[in-house]
Every structure is written in structure tokens, then in C-alpha cells.
Amino acid sequence: MAAFNITPSSRSPFILNGIPGLEAAHIWISIPFSTFYIINLLANFMVLFVVSKEQTLHKPMYLLLCMLALTDIGMSTSVVPKALCIFWFGFREITVDGCLTQMVFLYVFATTYSAILLTMAFDRYIAICDPLRYATILTNARIIKLGLVCLIRAVLWVLPLPLLLRRLPFCPNRVIAHTYCEYMAVVKMSCGDTTVNRTYGLGITIANTGLDLILIGLAYGLIIRAVLKISSKKAHRKALNTCTAHICVMLMSYTPFFFTALTHRFGQGIAAHVHILLANMYVLVPPMLNPIIYGIKTKELRDKVGKYTCRM
Template sequence: MAAFNVTPSGPSTFILNGILGLEAAHIWISIPFSTFYIISLLGNFTVLFVVSKELPLHKPMYLLLCMLALTDIGMSTCVMPKALCIFWFNSKSITVDGCITQMFFLYVFTTTQSAVLVTMAFDRYIAICNPLRYASILTNARVAKLGLVGLIRAVLLILPVSLLLRRLPFCANRVILHTYCEHIAVVKISCGDTTVNRMYSLVITIVNTGLDLTIIGLSYGLIIKAVLSIPSKNAHRKALNTCTAHICVMLTSYTPYLFTALTHRFVQGIAAHVHILLANLYLLVPPMLNPIIYGVKTKELRDKVGKYTCRM
């Protein structure tokens, strides 16, 4: 009830509580959160700037990297400005329409990112298993179309989530125990039947993520098979080294996402503040690390970034 005394709320307003149990530490928590967010923005905008300026980087691999950077920026920006307002100014109110809009764009970006990671796996498969036809199979135009298909798929999958949520009734309790409008956290405060919402959300998580991970697994299975058929161990190392950055990005993206999504639904023993912190870090740490990983592992990009850095 204290939240209602701090921030006024109307019939069309929700209250974002922040990190349950750690309200007194919000200012301190905001320091790493804002730092991660700034680093994420700097890193991803640097990638976008360098790739756009350098003609030698106008290749499918770097176009995919720009798509990944855009989804990273979108994911963190959907959440962090409002979260920091909660931490710094105790500004906890959000309109119902604003909440649903935030949720829609957040999940569209995360679902699109998954499609981009699938396309990246396909890119590595073609580069290693069919290198002579790489330029003809993966053109910039074709990669752009695949990115558009991934975006359309995300919108079609996530739009019903917003529509189903809008039909739910919300009674006296309008306090969302989170820093952003996470779907299940919002569903939990409804006083109506939420079975359809929960089931659709679970199906989307399993089918969408499961399908994407299956395609990625098949791609890497074929890559490993092709690499093992090469007699030279040095060639093994070089071929697998081209996949290292993508594998690291997948681990940083899918691992916290699956942990957050599944524990929120099936595990009851995790403290609320732990879950909320992990859910926020999932939207901050991968976007911060992704440009660093590709910057370190991709020599061509590293050299171009270094050229602009030396000019400053």
C-alpha cells in the first residue's frame, strides 16, 4: 500500500514497484544498471556507425551484426529509462496503454533478436560448409529480407499477447512487482481468468525459442561434421574460430532468457528480488557484451573501430 501513497494512480494506471525488498537500495542498484546501459548504447551505436561508414564492412555478416545491435538497443531502451526513473525519482506510475506498449516492443525486439541469431547461424553454416557459393547465396538484399521476415514473425507472435492482456480485468491491486511490464508479472495482478494468457505465453516461449534453438543446433551440427572432415588441424581451428563470437553471443542471450522465463513460471523457491534483478540483467548484460565480443573476435571490425578511436 505504500506505493499508492508515493505515486498517485488512477483507474487507467499501474504502479511499477521496482525491486521488491530492495527499495531502500534503489539508488545504489541504479549505478551498475545505468553504467551497463550507457556502455551498451556506446558499444552498439559504435558498431552501427563504423559499419555504415566503412564500405569494406558492407557484407552480410556485418549487416547481421547491425541488426543485432539494433535489437540490443531496442531491448534495453524499452526498459531502462523507466527503471531509472523508478530508482532515481520514485516515479512508479505507468498507464495501462503505456504498459502494454512497453511490453509489446520489448518482446518484439527479443523475438526479432532470436531470429537474427538464427540467421547468423545460417550465415556461419554457409561460410564453412559451402564457401564457394557464399556470395551468391547470402547477398545483402537476401539478408535484409530475412531480417524483415524475422521482424514480421515477431510482430505476429507478440501482437496476440497485447490483445489478450487488454481484455483482462484489473481490480484493486494495480501494483506490478517488477521494474517493467513483464508479461507474467502483469497477468498475476489481474482479477480475471488468465489461463489463456499464461498458456499462450508458454507456447510462444517453447515453440519460438525451441524452434530457433533447434535450427541453430542443426546448423552447428552440420558445421562440426564439415569441420571434422577437413584433415588439417589448423584448418579446424580457423573454421571453428569464425563461429566463436556467435556462440558466445548465443550463450549470453539464450541462457539468462530461458532461466528467467522458466523459473518465473515453474520455480517457486527463488526470492522475488533475485528474479527481478536477473530479468533486468538479461536485458542489460547481453546488449553490453555483444559489441565487445564481436569487436574482440572479429579482426576486420576491430581494426576499423581502432581507426576511428585513434582519430579522437
């Protein structure tokens, strides 16, 4: 029974091991981590600031960009500060409540992020396939309501995760081979039956993110079909240009997410440090690049950002 003497409700902290096999390089790894995080904060706060200041940007598309910026900031902030504490100071301990809190915030932001990408795909579909009704279908008030629905859906999906973890007995070895409290990494520390935990984790990955991705693909399939029917090449380019940024963001976001989600279950042959580095890239790279991509591809936003940066 000694193997079952530590449970999530005990006061014994967990130990975050950082990146296994690369402990000697933690200081060097922290350089891109901190750089990406600073760029992420500066770029996303710039988007929020510019959109809030410019009345002409108070439109559904830019409200969605603000929601995306908030989830970008929240998702990376849930992970990066603690990871940097591990890399710089060796502060590897995290309390059980702290671990579960980090997990909840990370997955709520990540799930909301996915839902907002779906909403943005719907926004582009209406803008291109039914432009005459765009202003009546997608009002600012409706976009805000959709954002709240995305958040509520995320909370409802994620709340069972810490509840399921609290019922598990944990082994005396409390070391999590990760830089943050990733759900399956914590589940793997248990000495009990984790069937329900694994099933639910895989279920929400498929039912939530997988369904979002299918609906996004359907929306862009309909957009491409509508664009191909346009005879004007100039209109062709304009319509496709509005979607390019979104498609880049989708590929950049979903590829590392599904890789890290499936590696925990089916990728036993993949080196741990490769898996953990990619898991960290998911919360570092898309949040950093999203505002840059949209800033470059969206002329109106680019011009307004340029206006404020030139004043500095």
C-alpha cells in the same frame, strides 16, 4: 464484484515496484544499470557507425551485426530508462497504454533478436559448410529481406499479447512486482481466468525461442561435424574461431531468458529479487557485451573500430 472494477482499459495507472526487497538499495543498483546501458549505447552505435562508413564492411555478416545492434539498443531502451526513473526519482506509475506499449516493443525486439541469432547461425553454416556458394546464397539484398522477415514474424507473435491482456479484469492491487511490464508479471495481477494468457505466453516461448534454439543447435552441430572433417589444424582453428563469438552470445542470451520465462511458471521457491535481477540482466548484459565480443573476435571489424577510435 469489487475485485473486478479495474480493467486494462481504465485510466488507473499500474505501479512498477522495482526490485522487491531491495528498495533501499535502488540507488546503488542503478549504478551498474546506468553503466551497462551507456556502454551498450556507445558500443552498438559504434558498430553501426563503422559499418555504415566502411564500404569494405558492407557484407552479409556485418549487416547482421548491425541488425543485432539495433535490436540490442531497442531491447534495453524499452526497459532501462523507466527502471532508472524508478531507482532515481521514485516514478513508479505507468499508464495502462504505456505498460502495454513497453511490453510490445520489448518483446518485438527480443523476438527479432532471437531470429537474428538464428540467421547468424545459418550465415556461419553456409560460410563454413558451403563456402563456394556463400556469395550467391547470402547476398546483401537477401540478408535485408531476412531481417524484415524476422521483424514481421516478431510483430505477428507479439501483437496478441496486449490484446489478450485487455480482456482480463484486474484486482484493485495494481502493483507489478517488477522494474518493467513483463508479460507474466502483468498477467499475475488479474483476478480473472488467465489460462489462455498463460498458455499463449508459454506457447510462443516454446514455439518461437525454443524452435530458434533447436535450429541454432542443429546449425552448429553441422558446423562442428564439417570442421572435424578438415585435416588442416590451422583451418580447424580458423573455422572454430568464427563460431566462438556466436556460441558465447547464444549462451549469454538464452540462459537468462529461459530462466526468467520458466521461473514465472514453475519457480515459486525462487526469491523475487533474484528472478527480477536476472530478468533485467537479460536486457542489460547481452546487449552490452554483444558488440564487444564481436569486436574482439572479428579482426576486420576490430581494425576498423580501432581506426576511428584512434582519431578521437
